[in-house]
Amino acid sequence: MSENKTMKKIRKNLTPTQLKEQFNHITGLIINAKHASYKAVNTQLVSLYWDIGEYLFLKVQSNDWGKSIIKDLSKFIKNSHPNIKGFSSQNLWRMKQFYETYKDFEELSAVLREIPWSHNVCIFSSTDSIQEKEFYIKLVTKERLSYRELERQINSSTFERVMLGNLKLSTVSRVLPQNINNVFKDTYVLEMLDLPTLHSEKDLKTKICKNISSFLLEFGRDFAFMGEEYPLQVGNQDFAIDLLFYHRVLQCLVAIELKIEKFKPQHLGQLNFYLEALDRDIKTENENPSIGILLCKGKDDTVVEYALNRNLSPTLVADYKIKLPNKELLQKKWEEILLSLENNEEDD
Numbered sequence: 001m002s003e004n005k006t007m008k009k010i011r012k013n014l015t016p017t018q019l020k021e022q023f024n025h026i027t028g029l030i031i032n033a034k035h036a037s038y039k040a041v042n043t044q045l046v047s048l049y050w051d052i053g054e055y056l057f058l059k060v061q062s063n064d065w066g067k068s069i070i071k072d073l074s075k076f077i078k079n080s081h082p083n084i085k086g087f088s089s090q091n092l093w094r095m096k097q098f099y100e101t102y103k104d105f106e107e108l109s110a111v112l113r114e115i116p117w118s119h120n121v122c123i124f125s126s127t128d129s130i131q132e133k134e135f136y137i138k139l140v141t142k143e144r145l146s147y148r149e150l151e152r153q154i155n156s157s158t159f160e161r162v163m164l165g166n167l168k169l170s171t172v173s174r175v176l177p178q179n180i181n182n183v184f185k186d187t188y189v190l191e192m193l194d195l196p197t198l199h200s201e202k203d204l205k206t207k208i209c210k211n212i213s214s215f216l217l218e219f220g221r222d223f224a225f226m227g228e229e230y231p232l233q234v235g236n237q238d239f240a241i242d243l244l245f246y247h248r249v250l251q252c253l254v255a256i257e258l259k260i261e262k263f264k265p266q267h268l269g270q271l272n273f274y275l276e277a278l279d280r281d282i283k284t285e286n287e288n289p290s291i292g293i294l295l296c297k298g299k300d301d302t303v304v305e306y307a308l309n310r311n312l313s314p315t316l317v318a319d320y321k322i323k324l325p326n327k328e329l330l331q332k333k334w335e336e337i338l339l340s341l342e343n344n345e346e347d348d
Contacts, residue, residue: 046113046120053099056092067093094121101133108134115140118147126154128331135159135182143221152217160330161185167337168301169316176314178250178288188218188295188320195322201258205242222248230255232277241274252288253278256295263299263317265307272313295320 014022059065067089074089101124102109108130112120115137123136136159140150164186192214193207208215209228216223223245230244243256255278257271271292278290292315304317 042116043113046115046117049095049117050099050109050113052092053095053097054103056096057099057103060096094125098124101130105130105134108137111141112137116147119145119150122147122150122154127159132159135162149217155327156189156191156218156324157327157330158185160327160334161187161189161325163334164330164337165316165318168304176289176291178252180250180291183220183222183247183250184293184316184318186318187325188318189324190215190218190320190322191324192218193322197322199260199322201242201260204258204260208243219245222250223254224248226253232274232281234273234277234281239274239277241278247291250288250291251286253283253290254293255290256293259294259296261297263294263296263304263307263319265303267294267296268307268311268313268315268317271315272311275313275315289314291316293318 056065056070059069070092071089074087074092077084077087098120102112119140120137123133123140127133127136136150136154139145139153139158143149145153162182162185165184166181168186169180169184190208193204193211195203195207205228212225216225224247226244226246228243229240232239232241241255242258245254245256246252247254255271255274257267257274259267271294275290275292283290292313294315294317296317296319299317299319308315308317
């Protein structure tokens with residue numbers, strides 16, 4: 001039997017779906033190999049910049065070299081090796097700054113080799129504390145952020161909003177078996193929805209559903225969208241949750257109720273009811289208790305604290321903004337809270 005006839009016979013025994021699965025397997029191998037190759041090249045490149053940065057740091061620290069010598073080094077590389085790009089005096093100083101920033105943080109210096117050089121430059125040049133830098137490095141590796149997405153996360157003060165959220169999760173944490181640190185935010189920024197100042201709950205819900213990929217960049221890519229107006233039946237009555245998600249790491253359902261007004265304590269009753277219904281009728285035995293997020297257009301933190309203090313349901317009250325926040329104000333607020341916590345520890 002000829003080779004062509006043999007191939008035709010084999011093809012007849014395969015369904016189009018089976019053939020597609022086999023083809024997808026091959027393309028998957030190709031994509032994975034390319035990704036591994038790119039990752040290896042990037043690791044080598046970042047390691048090279050680290051080594052150069054270390055050498056420059058030691059030379060400058062010992063007063064052997066100054067800015068003029070590093071300019072001469074850049075010219076020497078350009079003239080003697082014209083095919084080698086990326087070693088301007090500015091970039092050489094960045095390599096020194098790169099090493100100087102992380103040299104005392106051994107664990108972090110290993111992780112930063114996993115992200116592109118451009119991302120590294122963006123992080124160490126646009127953030128302040130080492131805690132903030134570590135946060136964004138781990139966020140890039142976890143969610144595979146593009147450079148543009150990373151810029152957006154920094155400009156929207158994701159670090160400060162997550163840290164503020166962690167401080168206000170005590171009532172949620174005490175009724176949950178899993179660690180929810182760094183998952184939720186105190187304020188969500190929805191500038192990507194391009195909402196007008198005056199909008200309805202329907203407008204908000206529709207915009208979220210139409211821009212779910214962008215929305216998940218803000219909420220986190222471990223959230224999987226399960227649907228809007230998610231139906232629940234309790235007794236002989238029908239109810240609907242505004243938005244329902246599943247969180248892959250926390251392994252639980254996450255119900256989101258939307259309010260285009262300032263938080264009111266009575267809003268919690270409806271959401272708590274939905275969580276009870278989810279846990280009784282929808283949640284599987286292997287999943288953790290459901291979590292609720294009440295997303296309001298504004299909130300008074302003291303009112304929220306009082307409302308949640310005796311609340312036994314895992315519920316988070318957050319507000320949303322339709323424009324990027326003032327990063328300096330959020331940084332100042334976070335620094336004030338840190339200072340307050342330090343003073344309290346000293347008093348104890």
